[in-house]
Amino acid sequence: MIVNGAGGCFENRFYELNITDAWNMTLQTLNDMGVQVDSWDEENHLVQFHNVKKQMQIVIRQIDEETIEVAMDSRGKRLLIYCWHKENKEVEMFFEFFENRLHDFRAYVICPTCGRQISAFASICPDCGQKILHVK
Numbered sequence: 001m002i003v004n005g006a007g008g009c010f011e012n013r014f015y016e017l018n019i020t021d022a023w024n025m026t027l028q029t030l031n032d033m034g035v036q037v038d039s040w041d042e043e044n045h046l047v048q049f050h051n052v053k054k055q056m057q058i059v060i061r062q063i064d065e066e067t068i069e070v071a072m073d074s075r076g077k078r079l080l081i082y083c084w085h086k087e088n089k090e091v092e093m094f095f096e097f098f099e100n101r102l103h104d105f106r107a108y109v110i111c112p113t114c115g116r117q118i119s120a121f122a123s124i125c126p127d128c129g130q131k132i133l134h135v136k
Helices: 019-033 089-107
Strands: 002-005 008-016 036-041 046-050 054-062 067-076 108-110 117-119
Touching: 008 089, 019 046, 019 054, 019 067, 019 089, 054 089, 067 089, 089 108
Parallel strands: none
Antiparallel strands: 002 008, 008 067, 036 046, 046 054, 054 067, 108 117
16 A cells, blocks of 8 residues: 655555564665664664655564565655645655565575575585575
């Protein structure tokens, strides 16, 4: 769902992902975006931040064992009554960066023997020869 206009934008998306991995990717994504983090609550998976024009926050919550929800709210310093211009630039940027990180995260696994990052499609580690078990 996306709600866009009046000086802000809200969007939420669902992912099959561990909440701890999603939280870590969120913090890395905010670093990529170059925003200023104002506060974060790791226990509740909530982070508040801003750039020059917008105040923003992201919350991550567990939906079920395999699904998390990432919701982002972006709003200007003041509400723009009767103005429904698209205000989703920062929200789209966050989700684009987040989903690129998610793609990279899913493309690799860590060898349990030597710790090397290898392709998720490898059946053996090219460094140590360890057989890689893939969980489906």
